[in-house]
Amino acid sequence: MTTTAVTATPVVGFEQVTKSYGSVRAVDGLSLVLRPGETVALLGPNGAGKSTTLDLLLGLKQADTGKVEVFGTSPREAIVAGRVGAMLQSGGLMDEVTVGELVKLACDLHPKPYKVADVIARAGIAQIADRKVNKLSGGQAQRVRFALATAGDSDLIVLDEPTTGMDVSARQAFWATMREQADQGRTVLFATHYLEEADAIADRVLVLHRGRLLADGTSAEIKAKAGARRIAFDLDGEIDETPIRSLPFLTSVTVSNSGSAAGSGHTIRIQSTDADATVHALYGLGVYPRNLEVAGLGLEQAFVAITEAEEAKQS
The missing domain is CATH 3.30.70.260 (ACT domain)
Structure with a gap:
C-alpha cells in the first residue's frame, strides 16, 4: 500500500504581493510562507514595509496585485473564525471603559474565548483591571493590547512592536508568556526594533527593505549572510x-x-x-x-x- 505524505496548510502565504501608496511602493513583489509553530521576527528599517505587510496579513488593507492567504483562506475569513489574534502598535482601545470591561468584551466576541480572569492574569494586568483605559501608561496600554490579542484560542498571534513602552522586567515577562504560547503550537509573528529580542526569541528572521524580502533564515543564518x-x-x-x-x-x-x-x-x-x-x-x-x-x-x-x-x- 502506498502512503501519501500530507503537507500542512501554511499559516500565512504571500505570493508576489504588491501594495503602493501613490508613487511609493510599500510592498514590492513579496513572497513568503509561515508554517505552524514558528516564532518569526519581522525586521526592517523605517519605511521597509513591515506595517503594510502586517495590515495585508490582517485584511486591513488589500493588495494591489498578488495573493495573501491565512490558513488557506482570505485574511478576513481567518479572523472571523477566531484563528488570528493581533496586537497592533496603536489604536484598538476604547477610552471610557475599564481594562476589565474591555478584556471581557474581547473574550465575549472571540469564537473560542478564554476565561476573562485567565486572560488578565496572563497579561499581568490584574492590578489595573479596574482602571479606565485612558488613564494607562504606554507600557500598561501595551499589556492590555496583548490581553486583547490573546483573549481566545487563536492559532496565529501577530504583534507589531509589542514591547514599545515596556520596562525591562515587563518585556521579560511578556516574552516568557509568548514562549508559552509558542510552546503550545501557536505561530507567532512579531515586528520589532529591538533586535536583541529577535535574536533571543525568534526561530526565524525575515528582513524587509523597501518592501522586498532581503533575508530569510535563522538568526545564525542571517548573521552568516552578512558575510x-x-x-x-x-x-x-x-x-x-x-x-x-x-x-x-x-x-x-x-x-x-x-x-x-x-x-x-x-x-x-x-x-x-x-x-x-x-x-x-x-x-x-x-x-x-x-x-x-x-x-x-x-x-x-x-x-x-x-x-x-x-x-x-x-x-
Missing part, C-alpha cells in the same frame, strides 16, 4: 590610522581612545569579510595588538550590514 566578522584590539601610543584603514577586506573601522592611564592608547574595532586575511595583514604592519578578539557579527550589526549593502546596490 563579515568583528575584530577588536588595543594599540598603545600614538597611531597612524591610514595603514589600519587600508587593511584588506574591511567593511568598517572605528578608532577610539581606550582611556588608558597614559592617555595615548586606542581601541580599534573592525568589520571584515575575511577576518583571517585582515589579522594576517595587521601583523604585517609591524604593530602589536593587545586584547585581540575575533567574533561573528551580532544580529544588529548583520542587519545593518545587509541593509547598507542593499542601499549601496540601489544607489
Whole structure:
C-alpha cells in the first residue's frame, strides 16, 4: 500500500504581493510562507514595509496585485473564525471603559474565548483591571493590547512592536508568556526594533527593505549572510590610522581612545569579510595588538550590514 505524505496548510502565504501608496511602493513583489509553530521576527528599517505587510496579513488593507492567504483562506475569513489574534502598535482601545470591561468584551466576541480572569492574569494586568483605559501608561496600554490579542484560542498571534513602552522586567515577562504560547503550537509573528529580542526569541528572521524580502533564515543564518566578522584590539601610543584603514577586506573601522592611564592608547574595532586575511595583514604592519578578539557579527550589526549593502546596490 502506498502512503501519501500530507503537507500542512501554511499559516500565512504571500505570493508576489504588491501594495503602493501613490508613487511609493510599500510592498514590492513579496513572497513568503509561515508554517505552524514558528516564532518569526519581522525586521526592517523605517519605511521597509513591515506595517503594510502586517495590515495585508490582517485584511486591513488589500493588495494591489498578488495573493495573501491565512490558513488557506482570505485574511478576513481567518479572523472571523477566531484563528488570528493581533496586537497592533496603536489604536484598538476604547477610552471610557475599564481594562476589565474591555478584556471581557474581547473574550465575549472571540469564537473560542478564554476565561476573562485567565486572560488578565496572563497579561499581568490584574492590578489595573479596574482602571479606565485612558488613564494607562504606554507600557500598561501595551499589556492590555496583548490581553486583547490573546483573549481566545487563536492559532496565529501577530504583534507589531509589542514591547514599545515596556520596562525591562515587563518585556521579560511578556516574552516568557509568548514562549508559552509558542510552546503550545501557536505561530507567532512579531515586528520589532529591538533586535536583541529577535535574536533571543525568534526561530526565524525575515528582513524587509523597501518592501522586498532581503533575508530569510535563522538568526545564525542571517548573521552568516552578512558575510563579515568583528575584530577588536588595543594599540598603545600614538597611531597612524591610514595603514589600519587600508587593511584588506574591511567593511568598517572605528578608532577610539581606550582611556588608558597614559592617555595615548586606542581601541580599534573592525568589520571584515575575511577576518583571517585582515589579522594576517595587521601583523604585517609591524604593530602589536593587545586584547585581540575575533567574533561573528551580532544580529544588529548583520542587519545593518545587509541593509547598507542593499542601499549601496540601489544607489
